[in-house]
Amino acid sequence: MTRQRAVESIRSLRMAAWLGWQIESNWAAPFLFAIYSIAKPVAGALILVLMYTVIAQGGLQNPLFPQIFVGNAFYIYVAMMLIGVSEAVIEDREHYGMLKYMYVAPLNIHAYLLGRGMAQAIVATMAVLITLFFGIIVLGIPMPPASIDWGMLFAAWLFGLVGVAFQGIFLGGICLITARHNYFIGEAVAGAIYLLCGAVFPIDVLPKPLQLVGQALPLTYWLEALRRALLGTGAGELLSPLSDRVLLLILAGSMVLLAVLSVAFYRWAENLAREKGLIDMQTMY
């Protein structure tokens, strides 16, 4: 029975990832998809570049800039995966009208949503790589391959992504019990965490209460670990006492905690949605 469930979960994950990839890529003309994949992240990065060139003393040579650029680049994962997983619930329910069929099919809904997140992660990986190469080649951000801590980069990247995917499931639970006007919940939450985890500035500059909230977020440690792996140093003083090993342990622990909490919350939301008849709700305003 356990083996059968495991097989079912893997199949759900694989098929959802394939479906998500089809929605993202094959349903658009290749040229449009290529422009879309490149223009969106580069534009996001250029907003920061412009903010720096207009104001910052030393412009792009300001030592804070590479930290901010890397934080902003990897944050693409957070935005895309949170949006992807939460939107999948609303799109499947109201746009394609398929959510009710998901529930009558032999699939694991959590694995399905993680799969949709995985498809977004593939698209996000392209965007992150394009943004990083843009930073290295055009903006001259120093990131020599020999000085990158590849082991730490991979471990931090993986723990962080799995954590983000489970946060997406949490948001998916909220979407399940709310109307279509929460379509942008992923974007809104990603935008809020963008502030609190110090994606584009050291959390040292936040007021004390917000610093504490930031320190409670796994993404803060994720971005710090990625910065250390790629640039050799982290951003700001607040997290500097933590060793690399401690950072990775925090990431691994938070990943497990997020998985447990998110799945439990989704189950609660799912039961509520069944009781209130919201699984096939249509809110077309």
Place this chain on the structure above:
Amino acid sequence: MSSPTRWEIFWRTVMGRAYPRVVGMQRERSWLFFETLLPLLQVSAFVFVYRAIQAPPEFTGFVVLGGAMTAYWLNVLWSMAAQFYWEKETGNLELYIIAPTSLMAILLGMAIGGIVFSTVRALAVMTLGLLIFRVEVSIVSIPQLLGVFLLTLVALYGLGMLFSSLFLLYGRQASHLSNLLQEPVFLVSGFYFPVRALGSVVALGASVIPITLGLDAMRQLLFPTMMAQFHFLDVRIELGVLAVLSIGFLWLARRALSYMEDLSRREGRLTLRGQ
């Protein structure tokens, strides 16, 4: 019983389409949290970037205003332009077409409902942003400020109506186009910095998006001292261009809707789902 006139039908349609949007918002208010507090936090991130690089305090005001205006741009992209795609997928579009009314009236109703929704978000971001970050504004002229804001909205929603005509013909492709028009437009329209920083040529090109000139003019009218060195065009010129864009986009939208509807009929795409 006499039949209603064309205008009566037009306005009834407008109110009828705006009604579910406004009432829907009241029936489930979870959006108040997600659409007011969370966007404010996102705007705050850009405020802290400026603080981290010791920007003058007026730049906080630039960001707060830009952040507030994102509500309208997102609403135009997803609840105006892309709405016809959703309507097509859910089977409402054919009902709109067979109803004895015009698509312009339906879109205007959507726009009014959308403006109510977006204004709540924009007001919350603006008010809380100004209070929390203690931004000082010195309004140059209230009538000009109101004029710029209203003309920006008319031109912007006119552009949204024009975009929506694309969705009569296309499906997911146009949806991707909406997605593409988010961050790049935040960049070229200067949502988080004065558009002049991009250079006159880019700023001029970006002026076709009404929010570019609207933001520049509103910043000039709210932060005159700092904008003296960063303004793109004179406010009166921007008002004139916004008026031209408003009329132009509404006229174009009417023509495009009619053309696309006809083309979609001929190609059998009006009721085509999963396209």
